[in-house]
Amino acid sequence: MTTVAMITGAGRGMGLACAEVLADRADLLVLADRDEAGAAAAADRLRAAGARAEPFVVDVTDPAGVGELARHLAARGRLRWVAHAAGISPTMADWRTIVAVDLIGTAALLETLRPLAGPGAATVVFASMAPLLDPNPPDPAALAVLDDPLHPDFLERLREVLGAAVEQPGVAYGWAKRGVQRLVWREAVRLGAAGARICSISPGIVDTPQGRQEASAHPSMRALVERTPLRREGRPEEIAAVVGFALSEEASFLNGTDLLVDGGVVAALRGADGQR
Template sequence: MSDRLTGKIALITGAAGGIGEATAELFAREGARVVITDITSARLEKLAERLEGEGAEVLVAELDVSSPTAWEAVVERTRERFGGLDVLVNVAGIVDWPGIEDTGQEAWDRVIAVNQTGTWLGMKAALPLLRASGNASIINTSSVLGLIGSGAAAAYQASKGAVRLLTKTAAVEYATRGVRVNSVHPGVIVTSMIKTILDEQGDRQPDIVRTPMRRAGRPAEIAGAMVFLASDESSFVTGAELVVDGGLTAH
């Protein structure tokens, strides 16, 4: 690798699988010291062992992103272990597929708590350390469903649309305070959650058919976008939407 993140300390949520895991792996290989978090630590320990075997410095922390006290504790552990923070990557998220009338209050509240409130809480808790860095980056994971409607997934789409604009307002607020804030918008990516849906669709796979490149993306392809936004290569990029969707939103 090219050591694009050497010297940077990065905190990544949702690192136990899919996009979060791929991002943690690539960040570590590009030279970052990484704090990997998820709701449970079992799979994180295996990831940490693998990355440490490759020479990376890793801190493992359980984190319920919907809990402000949990965020405060993880940020403090990061400060104690590494002395600061340069990059926050908000990946953790959940999905609920029903539309407006079929979405229950409990499901709605949970999706908003994790995807939307969790992103805000993460920024709020991490910003003192990020501002102290003087050259920091926040990367919030939205979705193509934060850009276009699907006719379903009401809570998920509402939360991802909110993440998009929360990112933009934070970018403006911190543009002269040493923190860039951008959002990444994945299309159909083969994670465990999406693979189940694609398998259920069988040969039809309408989500693939609607994608001009006629395939699903890989988590590693999202991780590459994350590295760009975390690195100094994107030093004049803030408030942007980096869409990685095989052309899905192009038509």
């Protein structure tokens, strides 16, 4: 049977880098992105390199579109690998949209794809180092709300428990990505019954178009690069290499955990703050 890899956010940046890593592994790459031109260009690039690739236009916040994606994948063969890189960052939208794309969309995608997961299937979803930069322990009441992202009143409940602070895009982003990390814990238990597994990856500052947009709006990101022990930003291919390993047979016992790939900046900040 045809083995299928599906990558969201595949039109550019880390999503495209993930697709390139999986190109030699899958019989078919399905490149999902809401940007039709970007997905088509990525498919052309991968086909030119010898891969079998096809674009699929989808917005992860659209339940009908996500359902159509699942049906498309089921018709193509055995869904073996998923890299969910689609997401938005603080400069790109208001707080509601950030949470809807980065957390609610991720939860809905995983729920819709779960019936396609069989023995050996592996998924990596993108989180962020952002929650680990928050020095304050999270409120248990907020975590209880955060752990139910598909509740019909989720955004209102989150605003109620976190207050006006969540309307700041950076705060919303951090909470959304914390929710993704915690979602993976629960999803690992669900998928394990089918012999499938899932992890999240939390990149640090990475040199992508989206990362450069954030850096231009937030000069403080330069300070984080300077505090990074490796004294540089990451590269998309470095993040994709970790995703490729997490999805590989060599990582077949890796499940329900987050992989921090940040050049050591969180460790440096924790050390400076005396945290253990």
